[in-house]
Amino acid sequence: MLLALIVLLPLAGYLLLTFAGKYFPRSSGGLLASLLVAISFLLSMGAFFMTRQHGMFVTGPFSWIDTAEFRASFSLQADSLTLVMSVMITGVSALIHFYSIGYMKEDPLINRFFSYMNLFVFFMLLLVMADNYLLLFAGWEGVGLCSYLLIGFWFKNPEYAKAADKAFIINRIGDLGFLLAIATLYITFGTLKFADIQTQLQSGIGVNQMTLITLLLFTGAVGKSAQIPLFTWLPDAMAGPTPVSALIHAATMVTAGIYLVIRSRALFMLSPLSMHVVSAIGIITALFAASIALRQFDIKKILAYSTISQLGLMFFALGLGAFDASLFHLLTHAFFKALLFLCAGSVIHGLHGQQDIRFMGHLKEKTPVTFITMLIGALAISGIPPFSGFFSKDGILAAAQQASPLLWILGLGVSLLTSFYMFRLIYLVFYGQYRGETGSWDPIHESPRIMTTPLIILAILSVISGLINVPGLFGGGEWLGNYTGLVQVMREGDHLTEWILMIITLLAVSGMILLARNRFTGKDIPEVSATTTKPIGRLLTGKYYVDEIYQAVITNPLARISDTLYSFVELKIVDALVEGVGATVSYLSRIFRFLQSGSVSFYLFFMVVGIILVLVLNLFM
Amino acid sequence: MINYQSTLQAVPLNWYILVSLTLFCIGAIGIIYRRNSIVIIMCIELMINSVNLLLAAFSAYNGNADGQIFVFFIMVVAAAEVTVGLALIVVMYRNINSTDISLFNNLKW
Amino acid sequence: MIRDIFIFLSVLALFSAVMTVFARNLVHSILYLILCFFAIAGHYLLLNAEFLAIVNIIVYAGAIMVLFLFAVMLLNLNKTKRITLSRISLFAAVISGGILLLVFVAAIRKNTYMVNPVSLGSDFGSVKFLGKILFNEYILPFEISSILFLSAMIGSIILIKKEHR
Numbered sequence: 001m002l003l004a005l006i007v008l009l010p011l012a013g014y015l016l017l018t019f020a021g022k023y024f025p026r027s028s029g030g031l032l033a034s035l036l037v038a039i040s041f042l043l044s045m046g047a048f049f050m051t052r053q054h055g056m057f058v059t060g061p062f063s064w065i066d067t068a069e070f071r072a073s074f075s076l077q078a079d080s081l082t083l084v085m086s087v088m089i090t091g092v093s094a095l096i097h098f099y100s101i102g103y104m105k106e107d108p109l110i111n112r113f114f115s116y117m118n119l120f121v122f123f124m125l126l127l128v129m130a131d132n133y134l135l136l137f138a139g140w141e142g143v144g145l146c147s148y149l150l151i152g153f154w155f156k157n158p159e160y161a162k163a164a165d166k167a168f169i170i171n172r173i174g175d176l177g178f179l180l181a182i183a184t185l186y187i188t189f190g191t192l193k194f195a196d197i198q199t200q201l202q203s204g205i206g207v208n209q210m211t212l213i214t215l216l217l218f219t220g221a222v223g224k225s226a227q228i229p230l231f232t233w234l235p236d237a238m239a240g241p242t243p244v245s246a247l248i249h250a251a252t253m254v255t256a257g258i259y260l261v262i263r264s265r266a267l268f269m270l271s272p273l274s275m276h277v278v279s280a281i282g283i284i285t286a287l288f289a290a291s292i293a294l295r296q297f298d299i300k301k302i303l304a305y306s307t308i309s310q311l312g313l314m315f316f317a318l319g320l321g322a323f324d325a326s327l328f329h330l331l332t333h334a335f336f337k338a339l340l341f342l343c344a345g346s347v348i349h350g351l352h353g354q355q356d357i358r359f360m361g362h363l364k365e366k367t368p369v370t371f372i373t374m375l376i377g378a379l380a381i382s383g384i385p386p387f388s389g390f391f392s393k394d395g396i397l398a399a400a401q402q403a404s405p406l407l408w409i410l411g412l413g414v415s416l417l418t419s420f421y422m423f424r425l426i427y428l429v430f431y432g433q434y435r436g437e438t439g440s441w442d443p444i445h446e447s448p449r450i451m452t453t454p455l456i457i458l459a460i461l462s463v464i465s466g467l468i469n470v471p472g473l474f475g476g477g478e479w480l481g482n483y484t485g486l487v488q489v490m491r492e493g494d495h496l497t498e499w500i501l502m503i504i505t506l507l508a509v510s511g512m513i514l515l516a517r518n519r520f521t522g523k524d525i526p527e528v529s530a531t532t533t534k535p536i537g538r539l540l541t542g543k544y545y546v547d548e549i550y551q552a553v554i555t556n557p558l559a560r561i562s563d564t565l566y567s568f569v570e571l572k573i574v575d576a577l578v579e580g581v582g583a584t585v586s587y588l589s590r591i592f593r594f595l596q597s598g599s600v601s602f603y604l605f606f607m608v609v610g611i612i613l614v615l616v617l618n619l620f621m
Numbered sequence: 622m623i624n625y626q627s628t629l630q631a632v633p634l635n636w637y638i639l640v641s642l643t644l645f646c647i648g649a650i651g652i653i654y655r656r657n658s659i660v661i662i663m664c665i666e667l668m669i670n671s672v673n674l675l676l677a678a679f680s681a682y683n684g685n686a687d688g689q690i691f692v693f694f695i696m697v698v699a700a701a702e703v704t705v706g707l708a709l710i711v712v713m714y715r716n717i718n719s720t721d722i723s724l725f726n727n728l729k730w
Numbered sequence: 731m732i733r734d735i736f737i738f739l740s741v742l743a744l745f746s747a748v749m750t751v752f753a754r755n756l757v758h759s760i761l762y763l764i765l766c767f768f769a770i771a772g773h774y775l776l777l778n779a780e781f782l783a784i785v786n787i788i789v790y791a792g793a794i795m796v797l798f799l800f801a802v803m804l805l806n807l808n809k810t811k812r813i814t815l816s817r818i819s820l821f822a823a824v825i826s827g828g829i830l831l832l833v834f835v836a837a838i839r840k841n842t843y844m845v846n847p848v849s850l851g852s853d854f855g856s857v858k859f860l861g862k863i864l865f866n867e868y869i870l871p872f873e874i875s876s877i878l879f880l881s882a883m884i885g886s887i888i889l890i891k892k893e894h895r
Contacts, residue, residue, distance in 0.1 A: 593730040594730075596728075596729050596730045597726065597729055598725075598726030598727060598728055598729030599722075599723050599726050600722045600723070600725060600726075601652075601653055601654075601656060601722065601723065601819060604652050604653050605653045605822055605823070605826060608649050608652075608653060608826045608827070608830060609826060611830065612826065612829055612830050612833055615830075615833045615834070615837065616833055619833070619836065619837050627732055628732050628736075628776050628777060628778070631731075631732040631733045631736070632732060632733060632736050632776075634843045635838070635843075636736070636740075637773075638838055639835070640740045640743065640744070640773075642831060642834045642835065642838075643744060643831065644743060644744065644747055645834075646827045646828070646830050646831040646834070647744070647747045647748060647751060647827070648747070648751075649823075649826070649827045649830055650751060650823045650824055650826075650827035651750065651751035651823075653819070653822060653823035653826065653827070654751065654819055654820055654823035654824075655751065657756065659756060659798065659801070659802065659807065660750075660751075660756065660759055662798075663750060663759060663760065663763050663798065664750070664751060666763065666790070666794070667747055667750065667763065667766065670766070670767065670770055670786075670790070673770070673782075673786075674770055674773055674774075677773075677774055677777050677779050677782055678777060680777075680779070681777040681778065681779065681854075681855070682843065684854070686854065686855075686859065686860060686863050687863075689779055689781070689782055689855060689860055690860065690863060690864055690868055692779075692782055693782070693785070693860070693864070694868075694871055694875060696785060696786070696789055696790065697875045697878065697879070698875075698878065699790075699794070700789060700793070700794060700879075700882075701878050701879055701881075701882035702882075703794050703797060703798075704797070704882045704883065704885075704886045705882055705885050705886050705889070707797060707798070707801045707886070708885070708886035708887075708889040708890050709889060710801065710805075711801065711805065711889075711890055712889055712890070714805050714807075720805075720807060
C-alpha cells in the first residue's frame with residue numbers, strides 16, 4: 001500500500017494537471033506538482049526507516065498479462081536497493097520541482113511542464129520498484145517517453161523537436177536489445193520476476209546463454225545511459241529546459257541503466273566476458289567524453305559530456321564487480337550533477353538566456369550564492385575531500401587498482417580530465433573579466449530564493465553524502481554497501497597501497513586545478529579570443545564529428561532506402577494492387593450491368609432459367 | 622359416380638404427372654413470351670391449376686384426403702391473389718394507359 | 731374407356747392452354763382459359779373429387795375469370811393494339827420451357843409410385859367427407875383464410891382509390 005502510494009502520487013499529479021490544468025492558476029500547478037513529489041519523498045523516507053537492513057515491501061501482485069503461455073504481474077517490490085534509489089529519486093525530484101517553479105515562471109505552458117515532470121517521476125519510480133523485468137521495461141519506456149516530451153518541450157523550435165526525436169530514437173535502439181534480453185530471459189528461465197530468476201540461477205545456466213542475456217541487457221543500458229555508441233542524444237538533449245537536464249539527464253533517467261545492471265548483477269557475474277565488455281565500454285566512454293568536454297563552449301554541453309563521462313566511470317566500476325562503489329557514485333553524482341545543472345540554469349536565468357561561456361566572466365560578484373554552490377559542486381565532482389565525490393571516486397579507483405594497475409591509471413586519467421574541464425568552466429564563468437556585450441552587465445541578477453534554496457540544499461548534500469559509505473580505510477562502516485548487501489568481498493586490499501594511491505590522486509587532481517587556474521584566468525585567455533585553433537582543438541570542439549559520421553553512414557543510406565522503397569514498392573506495387581481491385585470491380589460491374597435491363601420478361605426468363613439450374617443441380621449431384 | 626378405383630387401375634399415375642407438368646411448362650412459356658399483364662396473370666393461374674391437378678391426383682392415388690384440402694386452400698389463395706393483381710393492373714393502366722409490361726423499364730442501370 | 735376419357739380431357743386441357751398463351755385477342759385468351767378449367771374439372775371428376783370439380787367451376791371459371799372479363803371490359807382493353815411480340819422472345823420462351831419440361835420428366839422418369847391399395851369407399855372426395863376433415867383438422871387454416879380474404883379485399887380497394895388532390 002505504501003509503495004503504491006509513493007508511485008501513484010506523481011501519477012495523480014500528472015492526471016490532474018493534464019485534464020484539469022486549465023482550471024489551475026498559473027502558479028499553483030507547479031506548487032501542486034512539487035508538493036506531490038515531496039510527499040512521495042517523505043513516504044519513501046518513511047519506508048526507508050521502517051525497513052533498515054532487512055525486510056522488503058511488496059505490493060501486489062496484480063495480474064497484468066495472464067495467458068496460458070505467458071504471465072506477467074503488476075507488482076512492486078522495495079528492497080534496500082530500491083528504497084535507496086527511490087529516496088534519491090523523490091528527493092532530488094522534489095528539489096528540482098521547486099526550482100522549476102521559479103525557472104519556468106514566465107512560460108505559458110508551465111502546467112504542462114509540471115504534468116510531464118510528474119509523469120516522469122511516476123515512471124522512474126515504477127522502474128525502480130518493479131519486481132519483474134517486464135514492468136521495469138514499462139517504466140523504462142515511460143521515462144524515455146517523458147524524456148522525449150520534456151526535451152522537446154519548446155516544440156515550436158524545430159531544432160529542439162529534432163533533438164527530442166533523436167533522444168527517443170537512439171533510446172529505442174537500446175530498447176530493442178532490452179526486449180531481446182527479456183525474450184531470452186523468458187525462454188531461459190520461464191519467468192521474469194527477479195526473485196524467481198535468482199533462485200533458478202543456482203541450478204546452473206550455461207555461460208554462453210548468460211553472456212547473450214547480459215550483453216543484450218547491457219545494450220539497453222547503453223542506450224539509456226548514453227554510452228558509446230549510443231551517446232549522441234545526450235548533448236543534443238540539452239535543448240530542453242535546464243531543470244529537465246538536471247532531473248533526467250543527471251540524476252535519474254540516465255542512471256536507469258546502472259540500476260538495471262546492479263539489479264541483474266547475479267546474471268552479470270556469471271559471465272566474465274560481459275563484465276569485461278561493460279568495463280571496457282565504461283572506461284572508453286569516460287575518457288572519450290571527458291576529452292570532448294575540454295573544448296566545449298556551451299555551459300550545458302560541458303555538463304552533458306561530464307555526465308556521460310561519469311556514467312562511464314560507473315559502468316567501469318560495475319564491470320569490475322564493484323557494485324557498491326558504483327551505486328555510491330551514482331548517488332553522489334546525482335546530488336552534485338543536479339546541483340551543477342541547476343546552478344547552470346541559475347546562471348543562464350540570470351544572464352537572460354546566454355549559454356556560451358565565452359561571453360561570461362566575473363560573475364562571482366553578481367551571483368554569489370550560485371557561485372558558491374557551483375564551486376562546491378565542482379569540488380565534489382573533482383574528488384576533493386571531504387566532499388562526497390572524493391569518497392565515491394576513491395571506491396571506484398580502488399576497485400580498478402585491484403584489477404590491474406593500468407586500469408587505475410586510466411581511471412586516474414579520467415579524474416584529471418574531469419577536474420580540469422570542471423574548473424575551466426568555473427574560472428571562465430565566475431572569474432576574470434566579463435566578456436559579454438557592453439550594457440548587458442547591469443541587468444544580471446541573482447536568482448530568486450525559490451531557485452537558490454534547492455541549490456543550497458543540494459550543495460549541503462554534496463558535502464555530507466560522502467558519509468553514507470565511508471570506506472574502511474578511514475575507519476568508516478561502509479554503511480551503504482552493507483545496507484544494500486552489495487559489498488564485494490574482494491576489496492580487502494593493502495591499506496598502505498591504498499593510502500599511497502589516494503595521495504597521488506589528490507596531488508594530481510589539485511595540480512590540474514591549479515593548471516586550469518593558470519590558463520583560464522588572467523587577461524588574455526587564448527582559446528576564447530583566438531580565431532584559429534589547432535587541429536586537435538577543432539576535433540574536440542567538433543565532438544570528434546561522431547554525429548556527422550552517424551548521419552553519413554546510417555541515417556542517409558536509410559533515408560535513401562526508404563525513398564526507393566516508397567517510390568518503387570509502395571507506389572508501383574502496393575498502390576497498383578489496391579487500386580487494381582477497385583478497377584477490376586468497376587470493369588466487372590460494367591459487364592454485368594446489362595442484367596438490370598428493366599424489362600420484366602427478361603427477369604422472368606432468368607427466373608425460369610434459375611429454376612432449371614437448381615433442378616438440374618439437385619438431380620444430378 | 623364414376624368408381625374412381627377403375628380410374629386408378631386404368632390410368633397410371635405417371636400420366637397425370639406428365640399432364641400436370643406439361644400444363645405447368647406451358648404456363649411458364651406464356652409468362653416469358655407474353656407482354657400483356659393480364660395474360661401473364663392468367664398464365665400464372667394456369668400454373669396454379671396444374672399444381673392443383675397434381676395434388677388431386679396424388680390424393681386419389683394415395684387414398685389421403687389431405688391433398689384435396691390443400692387444393693381447396695390453394696384456390697382460396699389464388700382467388701385473393703387475382704383480386705389484388707387485377708387491382709394493380711388497374712392502377713398500372715391509369716398511369717401509363719397500357720398494360721404492356723415492357724413499358725415499365727425505368728428501374729434499370 | 732376411362733383411359734380414352736382421360737386422354738380426351740388431357741388433350742382438351744393442353745390445347746386450350748396453348749391457345750390461351752398464343753391467342754392474339756385478349757378475350758379469346760380468357761375464354762380458352764375457361765375451357766381449360768372445364769377440362770381440369772373433368773379430370774377432377776375422374777378422380778372422384780366431386781367437390782373440387784364443382785368448386786373449380788364455380789370459383790375459378792365462374793368468379794375469377796368473370797372478374798378478368800370485367801376488368802378487360804371496363805378498362806376497354808379489347809381494342810386491338812397490335813403488340814408485335816419479338817421472335818427472340820418466342821424462341822427463348824419455348825426453349826426454356828421445353829428444357830424445363832425435359833428436366834421435370836427426367837426427374838420423375840425412374841420413379842415408381844406406390845399406389846395405396848386402401849379403399850376408402852366411394853364417398854372419398856364428397857363434400858361430407860372433405861367437410862369432416864376440413865372442419866376437424868384444418869379448422870385453423872380455414873379461419874385464417876378468412877382473414878386472408880379480408881386483407882385482399884381491403885388491399886385491392888385501397889389500391890384502386892383515386893387520390894383526392
